[in-house]
Amino acid sequence: MRSSLISLLLIAALSVAGCGQRPAADAPDEHAAAEDAERGPHGGRMLRDGDFAVELVIFEEGVPPEFHVYAYRKDRPLSPREVRVEVELTRLGGKVDRFSFTPQGDFLRGAGEVREPHSFDVKVRAAEGGKAHQWVYPSYEGRTRIAAEATRAAGVKTEIAGPAVMPELVEMAGRVEVTPEGQGEVRAWYPGRIMAMNVRVGQQVRKGQVVARVESSNSLQTYSIPAPISGVVIQKNANVGDVAYEEPLYVIADPTNLHAEFFVYPRDAERIRQGQKVEVRTLSGAGRVTAPVEAIVPVADLNSQTLTAHVHLPPGASETFRAGMGVEGVFEVASRQAPLAVRTKALQRFRDFTVVFAKVGDTYEVRMLELGRRTPEWTEVLGGLEPGTEYVTDGAFLIRADIEKSGAAHDH
The missing domain is CATH 2.60.40.3340 (Domain of unknown function DUF4426)
Incomplete structure (x- = not known):
């Protein structure tokens, strides 16, 4: 709602400030x-x-x-x-x-x-x-003409069209997991009866904190068991009075030590390499981080024949990403320079064309484009735009709205 209101106010600002640039009533x-x-x-x-x-x-x-x-x-x-x-x-x-x-x-x-x-x-x-x-x-x-102060107030920005390095991208599905080093199992050192279980599932513990006490079956002495790492208790597998043997009493996980596991299908296996950049994003697209491929597990799953690529997430990512979440990954597997490209966010629709808005002085005009490859950041231009053209990158929808309001017709 707020975004729509801001857009309307910006369009109004363009209209009012741009009025001084339109023909007078007797012109x-x-x-x-x-x-x-x-x-x-x-x-x-x-x-x-x-x-x-x-x-x-x-x-x-x-x-x-x-x-x-x-x-x-x-x-x-x-x-x-x-x-x-x-x-x-x-x-x-x-x-x-x-x-x-x-x-x-x-x-x-x-x-x-x-x-x-x-x-x-x-x-x-x-x-x-x-x-x-x-x-x-x-x-x-x-075509429309708008005063410079109006476009500045509305946040309209421009760039010069020219070459750009365009990555080749591969998208994959995956999930977030705690890294192996980010998990710790609390086990009894000697078999015996459990005398105390001091923490519960979901509780935060610190490394060295006593989380259980066990009476040894051999010595009948009670010993304390500390947490091997700091983190959150995610499993509790025993109760007071049980006999501790091989089963872990607790599983502790560090929620800040995460990686994303992506399922690499055979068609992409030869293109995925350690060190490649990956944009990891939540399924809603609201959360995004960029991180390198840390490792590729060389053993394929028997059923799906997929390999697993691990992408280590930075510590701050734990505020958005949680273990078990489904995620999408965009892998940058190669790159090449496009002789001419524009920002993808600059693209707008005009009639039956995809366009950008060229700027000459205070005048803006559509440029109908023939497009090539597209990435979230860049779109290759094959025709319809001259290199060196200044074009609108931010606020292009406001320019389009002003042109549509002015009724600039397709005159034959």
């Missing part, structure tokens, strides 16, 4: 202009100059997005061979895409793909009948 609104622009018979944007007009369409049915241009005089179709067209798209950051056109059927077809996002300042030049025509207009989608 043209590019989003409203895109929605109000005249549409032609093919659903494209109509650009008029006297009796002459062109309809600019981004066509993407069964093909990568490409420009189609239809020409008209007095609203009657013109042969595409009578018209010459050029289009320039200036993207956020200043990069310019240029398109030439050739006649195809009843339209002019642009050479090349109109890359996502379809967000740019458009310049169209056309020539027909010895006359030149030109139109310039903004056509933005997935």
Whole structure:
């Protein structure tokens, strides 16, 4: 509940502080202009100059997005061979895409793909009948402008996209156990009758503390039995009056001396090595620690054919992890450098795409990504983002909310 309230307050802060960056009431609104622009018979944007007009369409049915241009005089179709067209798209950051056109059927077809996002300042030049025509207009989608003080207050952070070392991860199930050296059995030194049992299950004891007294059957003398280690009594296997022989009277465990035992299946056995880093986490995911593989037991279980990998947990882990708990482990079995990667936490959904938000000055805009391998920290980028781009890592959902609120449309 508190988290939702904080998110709403942050979105409100972005809206209020960002308002100063939006067009004034008497200035043209590019989003409203895109929605109000005249549409032609093919659903494209109509650009008029006297009796002459062109309809600019981004066509993407069964093909990568490409420009189609239809020409008209007095609203009657013109042969595409009578018209010459050029289009320039200036993207956020200043990069310019240029398109030439050739006649195809009843339209002019642009050479090349109109890359996502379809967000740019458009310049169209056309020539027909010895006359030149030109139109310039903004056509933005997935873009918003927010004052720097608003994003700082909301905790929005950015990084520069570039190469990253990405680990190869293997996930396994396991359980937490007390280490062998973290357990001690209290046994009678000589057979005899138990005269006293001084502690109970769950009680904390210290090393050397007298926990039982036994009368020797041979000497009939009573001797004291101390605790071999400090810890908690987890088993009590006898009572006063019983005869102590081979069965341990108590089992004591040190709850801070823990390791996780993971079940390594044959397909992963050759990839797991001593010393590899492992993220051990509770089944809820709330508790996490990172520790190395301490040892791999080389004997396979007869039924499951699994080996056991031991991961020693640091002492502080006992506040979250308990013996007997089921856990998950993420083993880092290898790593390689990705030429371009972004933080996984930066990824957001926009339309049907996975995106990050690029930042140029106070302006933010979507970048539709083609993705490769993914880890909890990094995601490889195969396309859709230029190396060196500044992008939002923390607070990306706030940028998305502001873009959705502003109604930055996909204008064709």
